[in-house]
Amino acid sequence: MENEQRKELKVTAIASGTVIDHIPAQNVFQVIKILGLDRSKEMVLFGTYLDSRKYGKKGIIKVSNTFFESDEINKIALVAPSATLIVIKDYKVASKSKVQIPDVVNNIVKCFNPNCITNAEAVPTKFDVIRDEEVLKLRCHYCEKTTMKDDMVFF
Amino acid sequence: MKNRSLVSINDFTKEQQLRILDIAEEFEQHPTQRILEDFVVATLFFEPSTRTRLSFESAASRLGARVIGFSSSASSSVSKGESLKDTILTVSNYSDIIVMRHPKDGSARYASEVSPVPVINAGDGANQHPTQTLLDMYSIRKTQGTLDNLNIAFIGDLKYGRTVHSLSMALTQFNTTFHLVSPPELKLPSYVKRHIKDKNLTYHQYTDLMEVIPVADIIYMTRIQRERFSDPMEYEKVKNVYNLENSMLADSKDTVKVLHPLPRINEISEDVDDNPKAYYFQQALNGVFVRQALLATILGVR
Numbered sequence: 001m002e003n004e005q006r007k008e009l010k011v012t013a014i015a016s017g018t019v020i021d022h023i024p025a026q027n028v029f030q031v032i033k034i035l036g037l038d039r040s041k042e043m044v045l046f047g048t049y050l051d052s053r054k055y056g057k058k059g060i061i062k063v064s065n066t067f068f069e070s071d072e073i074n075k076i077a078l079v080a081p082s083a084t085l086i087v088i089k090d091y092k093v094a095s096k097s098k099v100q101i102p103d104v105v106n107n108i109v110k111c112f113n114p115n116c117i118t119n120a121e122a123v124p125t126k127f128d129v130i131r132d133e134e135v136l137k138l139r140c141h142y143c144e145k146t147t148m149k150d151d152m153v154f155f
Numbered sequence: 156m157k158n159r160s161l162v163s164i165n166d167f168t169k170e171q172q173l174r175i176l177d178i179a180e181e182f183e184q185h186p187t188q189r190i191l192e193d194f195v196v197a198t199l200f201f202e203p204s205t206r207t208r209l210s211f212e213s214a215a216s217r218l219g220a221r222v223i224g225f226s227s228s229a230s231s232s233v234s235k236g237e238s239l240k241d242t243i244l245t246v247s248n249y250s251d252i253i254v255m256r257h258p259k260d261g262s263a264r265y266a267s268e269v270s271p272v273p274v275i276n277a278g279d280g281a282n283q284h285p286t287q288t289l290l291d292m293y294s295i296r297k298t299q300g301t302l303d304n305l306n307i308a309f310i311g312d313l314k315y316g317r318t319v320h321s322l323s324m325a326l327t328q329f330n331t332t333f334h335l336v337s338p339p340e341l342k343l344p345s346y347v348k349r350h351i352k353d354k355n356l357t358y359h360q361y362t363d364l365m366e367v368i369p370v371a372d373i374i375y376m377t378r379i380q381r382e383r384f385s386d387p388m389e390y391e392k393v394k395n396v397y398n399l400e401n402s403m404l405a406d407s408k409d410t411v412k413v414l415h416p417l418p419r420i421n422e423i424s425e426d427v428d429d430n431p432k433a434y435y436f437q438q439a440l441n442g443v444f445v446r447q448a449l450l451a452t453i454l455g456v457r
Contacts, residue, residue, distance in 0.1 A: 115280050117261040121239055142261025143282055144163070146346070 011047040017064040019086040020076070025049045027079040028059035033154055034075050034108055035068070042066050055082070062088075070100070075108055077101040078136065078152060101136065103129055108154055111140045112147040157455035160267035160274040164285040164321050169328045176293050178448035178457055179441070186444065189219030190456045197250035198224035199242065200277070201233060201257040206417065206439070207277050207286075211254045214446035223250060240269050247272045252454060255279075273453050281317055286449065287416060288321040290442040295373055297441065298412040298434060302326070308334040308367040310397050311377035311422060313343040318416045319377060320347050327351055333358035334367040338393045341379070364397050369406045374399070376415045376422045376435075401426040414438050 023031055028048045031037075037044050043064040052058035073085055077099045087094045107124040118125045118140070127138035127147070138147045156171055167175070182188075196215040200208050208226055215222050224246075225231040233242060239257070243266045246253060255266055256277040263276035263283070278284040296302045307326060309319050313335055323333065323343070327350050335343050335358055342360065351358050361367060368374070376399055384390040398421055399413065412434040415423060419435070427433050451457035 111261075113260055115258075115260050117239070117257075117259040117265050117279075120259050121265075123265050140261060142264045143259075143280070145260065145282075 010050060011045050011060055011062060013091060014043070014045070014062045014064050014088055015091055016089055017042070017062065017066050018068060019088055020061045020063075020073075020080070021058070021084045021086060022052070022055060022082050023059035023061065023076075023080040024055075024082065025057040025059045028061060030079045030154055031059075031061060031076045031083075034079070035072070037061070037063060040066065071102075074100050074102045075105070078105065078109070078138075078149070079154075081136070101129060101131070105129060105138060109138060109147065110153040110155065111143060111145070112151040112153075113140065113143050113145040116140060116143040116145065118142055156452045158273050159453060160270075160276075161285050161449060161453070162263045162267050162274065162276045162279075163283045164288045164325050166285070172289065172292065172325070172328075175289055175445065175448045175452060176296060178452060179289075179293055179444040180297075182444040182447040182451075183441075186447070187217050190451060191215065191218040191220035191454060194220045194252070194454055195250045196220045196222050196450065197246045197253045198222060198226075198277075199231070199246060199253060199255040199257075200224065200226045201228045201231070201239075201255070201262075203227050204256050204278060207256060207442075210439070210442045211275075211277060211286075211446050214443045215450060217443070218447055218450060220450070224254075239266060243270045243274075252450065275449060275453070281315065283321060284317055285321065286442065286446055287318050288325050289449070290438065290445040291318070291322050291375075291414065291416070292325060293441045293445050294412070294414060294434060294438040299372055299410065302329040304330050304332075305372040306332045306334060306370050307373045307375060308336060308371035309343075309375045309377070310336040310364055310367070310399075312341045312379045312383070313337040313377075314341040315380060315383040316377045319343070319375070322375070323347055324350050327354045327356060331356060334361065334371060335359065336361045336364050336367055336397070338362065338396055340389070341393060364399065365403065368403060369408070371411055372408065374407070374411060374413045376413060376419070378415075378418065378420055378422055395421065397422055398424060399427060400424045401430055404430060404432055407432065 025048050045062040048059045049057045083099045085097045105127045111118045111125055126141035130137045130139050136149050198211055212222050247270050252273050254275045254277050257279050260280035260282040263279040267274040313319050379394050381390050411432055415435040
């Protein structure tokens with residue numbers, strides 16, 4: 001409880017918007033990039049390597065006056081499958097949900113195969129998400145090669 | 156199948172694949188039929204592959220189609236920096252079907268998505284070469300009378316050989332038993348083996364070619380490709396490990412046939428050529444019939 005309170009002090013509450021909690025501590029900047037928050041004109045607060053009883057260390061992002069469609073938020077499942085999405089209205093929790101891993105991932109990850117056509121020409125990338133024994137992989141719609149989680153590079 | 160592109164062998168169902176083989180049989184009986192006189196076939200070879208290009212052009216010519224195209228990027232506007240999309244869109248104005256070979260993986264899938272006319276993939280990088288798979292299936296069925304329940308031996312570079320990957324996956328539809336002979340560093344990749352395992356089929360792995368000769372119905376030899384090795388020392392170690400000589404076929408089945416996608420270097424000695432069990436040159440001829448069947452089917456005249 002003490003830890004939780006200290007975290008709240010570190011990343012202030014927002015009046016209205018979205019809190020993305022339980023992000024793996026090292027992936028906060030990737031989440032910011034995937035959701036385009038680096039270009040947001042709203043207030044964005046975030047913390048990395050905060051103490052978490054459940055995860056040891058975690059990251060959190062709070063975005064004012066911004067609400068995400070599930071398609072959009074599910075893009076972060078690749079780097080933050082454990083993330084919790086909290087919608088805040090009037091300083092109160094309006095709803096809580098988990099991100100869902102999507103079946104297809106369009107144009108947010110580069111194909112790891114250097115010989116893939118998507119790395120040679122202006123072709124938007126497209127992947128099928130494969131969950132093989134709990135390991136998340138992306139199979140390129142074009143070159144049919146697999147990009148592993150650790151090899152994912154985001155645009 | 157009219158107006159359908161063929162990019163990967165899996166784009167066609169088992170029934171559609173067999174239908175192509177049946178139609179190819181008819182073209183083997185009557186190879187010259189002027190049924191495509193009203194059509195223009197474009198063969199766009201962004202990298203040279205003389206054998207495949209000539210096979211397609213022969214298939215188109217025997218059916219009366221006119222053929223346009225280029226045989227290397229140097230002789231096309233690609234050398235001026237044109238994108239693949241622009242080339243495809245332009246050529247689709249001039250032709251009814253596009254046959255393409257391209258060095259990039261996935262280029263054919265992309266072309267099929269931007270092209271208003273159907274695209275046949277004649278090889279995209281190290282990815283797919285479905286017409287090779289169909290002609291291999293045709294050759295196996297023709298020589299064995301069936302595709303079902305056969306013992307197929309693949310020998311050589313099973314790691315990088317896309318021919319082996321595509322054919323193996325296609326054969327999992329036919330209760331094949333796989334005999335895989337390769338140096339340890341060139342074994343069949345696990346994602347291909349998974350297809351075999353998913354169908355509960357049996358595969359055996361060997362390093363010694365002699366072990367599979369008595370059990371095989373088909374001996375499918377492949378070339379160990381120098382260009383796949385970044386380390387020339389690695390290539391030197393494995394380049395001569397499998398060399399099939401005529402005397403080695405003494406204990407083979409009477410009905411066995413030796414296949415090879417060609418070109419061969421030294422995997423098969425020339426003394427095998429006169430053995431009736433050698434089938435690689437007829438195999439190449441079968442490619443013309445299979446490509447005739449594909450052109451006729453996709454253009455909707457069959």
